[in-house]
Amino acid sequence: MRLWRHLTWPAWRDQPGRVLLAIVAVMLGVALAFGVHLLNGAALTEFARAARGVNGQPDLVLRAPSGPLTDADLAELLNRPEVAAANPVVEAMAVWPGQTGRDGRVLPIRLIGLDPMALLAAANNGRPMAAELTPQVDGGLMGLLGANLVHLNAAARNHLPPDATTLTLRLVQPGSTEPRDIELQVGGRIAAGSAPLGVLDIADAQALFGRLGALDRIDVQLMPGVDAATWAKSLPARWKAAPPADEGERLSDLTRAYRVNLGLLALMALFTGSFLVYAVLSLATAQRLPQWALVGVLGVSAGMRWRLILVEGLVIGAIGTALGLALGVGLAAGALKLLGSDLGLHGASGSSTDLLLGQPLLLPALAYAVLGLAAALLAALAPAVTVRRIAPALVLKGLGLPAGRTLPAWVGLGLLALGAALAWLPPVWDGTPVAAYLSMLCLLTGGLALVPALVRGLGAALARLPAGALLLLARERSRDQATEARRSLAGVLVALALAVAMTVMIGSFRESLSRWLDDALPADLYARSALRGADGMPAPLPPALIDKLARLPEIARTAPQRTARLRLAPGADAVALTARDVDAGGLPLLDRWTGPAAAGAVAVWVNEAARDRDRLVPGRVFQAELIDSGRVVKLQVQGIWRDYSRQSTALWVALPDYRRISGDPSTTEMALWLAPGSSLDAARAAIKRLAGDDIETAAAGELRTLSLQLFDRSFAITLWLQAVALAVGLFGVIASQSAQALARKREFGLLRHLGLSRRALMRLLLLEASLTGGAGALAGLALGLGLSVVLVYVVNPQSFHWSMELSLPVGRLAALVGLAFAAAVGASLLAGRRALAADAVRAVREDS
Structure with a gap:
């Protein structure tokens, strides 16, 4: 030491x-x-x-695979000896007229009905089920028993005047399309949730929500020693029990691809x-x-x-x-x-x-x-x-x-071939493209191994130019010191390749998203109810309002749409179903079924996530359950469509087919085309006169702008990480060129002693730096384009189930390559100028 x-x-x-x-x-x-x-x-x-x-903190959350639970289910559950406590829950989504959220729209608020007696029993047993939902009032849990009393969290109280004792909310009851206003007394405070939330007594909630005898879920605590997983398997088929941690795991699954990709980029x-x-x-x-x-x-x-x-x-x-x-x-x-x-x-x-x-x-x-x-x-x-x-x-x-050791060129070629082969392997660990990342690593190392061969090739190309002393020296050095060029350019080559790859991937994604928005948003204006059902889905629009919208002079044409949900298997999670008047040829289709139609099957189109996760390939016939009606229908996949709005399974069906198989004539959204000469502001004002705050509108241009803003925000940290990596690589090439120039100080002294001027030596350095910098820039560009192909055609489809077309932003790529080349040449010239500052005779004396 x-x-x-x-x-x-x-x-x-x-x-x-x-x-x-x-x-x-x-x-x-x-x-x-x-x-x-x-x-x-x-x-x-x-x-x-x-x-x-x-x-809360239950052992299991009990739900019905289809439809709501009932009070009879609660009574039967409580009679089971393994159950220590059970808390029934009913939920609804309401809106708060006169209050707006951060997006400027009417404020939604989630309402939860709980049984205070069940919470009190669980607390007395030392196992509180929902401590965060316990209102902070003098009556404790019993304070929930007040008639039409709602307890609000901090996010809701921020919209409530300090002296307010009542508030009026608006919701849609099941089976109705007309909204209803309910007046509630303001109670205590609750600590749960970051979005507006209110808690009521379950009896009041069932009456106010129009759901007497119906329950959304039951939070269950088991007796000590009872294994939750084993007990859940013993339940009848009409019940489905799962740990509450599944909600957190669902978000973890949803965001895993983004988090893994961001972490690897860091x-x-x-x-x-x-x-x-x-x-x-x-x-x-x-x-x-x-x-x-x-x-x-x-x-x-x-x-x-x-x-x-x-x-x-x-x-x-x-x-x-x-x-x-x-x-x-x-x-x-x-x-x-x-x-x-x-x-x-x-x-x-x-x-x-x-x-x-x-x-x-x-x-x-x-x-x-x-x-x-x-x-x-x-x-x-x-x-x-x-x-x-x-x-x-x-x-x-x-x-x-x-002299440095040089890897044979076949090693670099082998690594490139291995990288290309790995890119074809499927993802592992719930869609993580491990093989694709290994492919990128092999491509990078293979490209680094081929840099000496590339430098020698460019040096050999110099032999065709008119011979000269400086050119001869530059050519011979490129042949003898090709390995040193690889070392000096390693950092900038890797950084440039990654920067090129990310630039091409982000540019391709944004261009594909822009074209997709043009196809997905054909109308001028879109309208939907501001109200939500208990499941959070948009409430149906009143039929009278739909007729009035179609007769507005500012509107030339309307197209109804129904957003619903279905299950692909009994007890499976719900997936999105969109029913609209769609010409299949107008969809952003990636693949279509050209075979015969299955007898009795309804045509549907699915997104890429459905193809990858649920194996819903074109032509497949399967059965699914419509959640709203409970009907089981036979469906056939007619095509795969590109869907940048979600990473989960989603299906499209023609609106007449949906209404026929579901018996549901309701509409949840409307696409509106403006009449010639009408403005968006005029159309919105007319719609507001008809429906007030109960309807939300969004223009296609606004949705497009918002989508691209969200895209840019999502990739802002990616661009920043890319810039940091490129800056680190450029610093690396500057330091490397400085090291090489200082190591050649005696060589420069000898050349000056033999008659070369400083200007001639600077020209020699310019030739050498241009040769090595050009090799690094070309190799970085080629490697970056290869990596971008893996990102665009492998990583993104495997991670996010989003395919896209490759788009090359030529201007940005030229700027990146020019920056890397200029950094290599400039660093070499600055370092050489410093090394040439020494006196020639002194340098030769040090060499003797």
Whole structure:
């Protein structure tokens, strides 16, 4: 350690900027990766907290596979000896007239009816089922018994005047399309939920909601010693029981693809940062080469020299990792305060400190610390091997670094072939494209292995140009030092390839989304009820209102639509079903069924998620249950359509077919085309005169703009991570070129002694830098395009079930490639100018 301190500390003291650059590279990589991990965990922690507040702490949640439960189900459940307590729950969605949310629309509020006696019994047994829903009033749980008394959470009370004692809400009762106003007395406070929420006594809720005798679910607590999973399997088929944690797992499944892709992209910054550490250590090795040779002559073994360089990399990695972990926590906390903890949840209620500390930190911190140290050690490995391989006597004579070892070109070609083969493998772990990411890694390493061959090929192309001394020197160096070109360009090549790949993927996605919105939003204006059913689905529009909309002079044409749900198997989760007057040829179809139609089957079109997850391929005939009517229908898949609005299964059916098989004539949405000369403002004003706040409208242009804004917001962090990785790579090539120029100081002195002027040597450096920088830029562009193909055609379809067409943003790609080329050439020229500042005679004297 004393020897390492004597050899390393002077270099660190004289060149603190380069050492700081290496530490910052590790720090940024660890901070970004750890911060993204904490943000992902905070989002899931907040959702789980909200789910526990609403669902309470039962062992199981009991529902009916189809339709509601009844009071008779509750009585039968309570007679089972395994049941310790059961809390019936009924829910509804209402709107708050006169109050608007952040989107400017009428404020929705969720209403929950609970049995206070069941909650009190569970609390007395020491196992509270819904402590967060207990109102803070003098009567405690019994305070729920007041007639038409509603207890509100903080999100709802923010819209309530301080002295208000009553509030009026509007909802639609089952079987009706006309809204009804209900007046409630304001009670105590509840702590659950980040969206507006109200809690009532279940008897009042059933009467107000028009659902006497009906229950949405029953929260069940079992006797001690009863296994929940075993007991759930013993239930009759008309009941379905599942742990309440399934809600949190559902969000985890929904967002896993986004979180995994974001986390891996953050790790790319650490990956490119390791090349910067390599460049800095290479520079330090070049500067201290005479010292390493001297200590070698004095008896320090090659193995000891190798270990000393690794220790230097370990120290850099340890400092950078420690700072990166602290910075990662700070970045996550700042992002929580600025953007919120949600991945589309909007409006987290917990503080950033609570959300960060509410998840395990020790093991993730240790994992990312190991990654940071491993990246630094791997970066130090090549300089360590170089120092180990030097011949001390030759180095003291000024013969410089030993020749680098070059991998055969077939190794690079083999890695490229392996990467192409891995891209064809299916995803694992619930749709995670592990093989695709391994494919990208093989493509990157294969491209790096082929850089020497590319440099030699470009050097050979120079032979066709008119011969000259400078051209001959540049060509010979490109042949002899091709391996050094690979090392110096490794960081910028990886960063450029990733930047090109992400630029092409994001550009292709945005262009495909823009075209899809044109197809999915053919009308000028869209209208739907502001009211919601108990399941959160839009309430049907009153038939009288539909007729009035069609007769408005501002409206030329209308098209009704029905949003419903169905189950693909008994007891399965509900999936979306859209019924509308659709010409199948106008859908954004990816595949269609050209065979015969199945007898008695209704034609449906499914999205890519249905094809991938539920195997609903064109031509398949299957049965499904319409949830609203309970009817089982026979369906046949007629085609696959592109759906960027969701990652879950969704189906489309012609509206006349839906009404025939369901017996449901209702309409939930209307597509409206403006009459010639009419304006959107005039049409909206006319609609508001008809329906007031009970109907929501959105123009196609607004929906398009909002969708693209959400897209840009979703990929903002991606672009930022991409910029950080590219900046780290550019710093790496600057440091690498500086290392090579300093290592050639004596060579430049000899050339000047032989008669070459400084201007001629600068032209030589320009030729060499253009050769290597051009090779790096071309290789980075080619690799980036290859990676983009994997991202567009493999990663996105496997992760999100979204396919797209490849679109090349030529201007942005040219800017990226030009920036990388300019950085390589500029760094080489600046470093060479510094190396040429030494006097030629002095440089030759050092060489003698």
